Amino acid sequence: MPIQRVHPGPRMSEMVIHNDTVYLAGQIADDGSTDVESQTRDVLRQIDELLAQAGTDKSRLLTATVYLADMAGFAAMNRAWDGWVDPANTPARATVEARLAAPEYLVEIQVIAAR
Template identity: 60%
Template sequence: MIQRFEVGPRMSELAVHNGVAYLAGQIPEDTSQDIVGQTRQVLEAIDALLAQAGTDKSRILRAEIFLADLTEFAGMNQAWDGWVAAGHTPPRATVQAALAKPDWKVEIVVTAAV
């Protein structure tokens, strides 16, 4: 069985299958913020989706981080380091990417155990 959450006409924000939660790429709502603020918004959205699936950030299996500009890597890490669960840091990849909207500085995709 596959459970889908926040289903839209183009995509769902979250799917759960066989005890694994797959999140869509999460992006910031308020693009006027700097990289730290945008990253915090994205991490809050991830927390909310994981809660819908009955899990949390301590159970993240993998994170993929897309930055519009790698010179903002340190700022993203500042927000990440304040959020990630100590002792439960997941495998992670960070790459520079042309994001769908020019005001987005970061997009994060996670997969977590339920």
């Protein structure tokens, strides 16, 4: 089976598709000057766009890993997440506190979805 790499760069591809599985790289907000909830909404919008490019959507999510710069933002992240996730098709999810690539980023989300 072929492997399709979408938006490849020198270190990583933004998305990789193999068979009927779509792997997204961790997504961060376009604007790092906003709060956790706003950054989460922006990240989820980006995930929607990438999944659509791959011919799938959030109802087909298999797993999600949420990285928070500070677990104090957990409730704010969940407000955005709960308004976005398909309640009939929730993925397996882990949320961890981690130092992100730059201090302005408060949340990063990586997902795997089926097509």
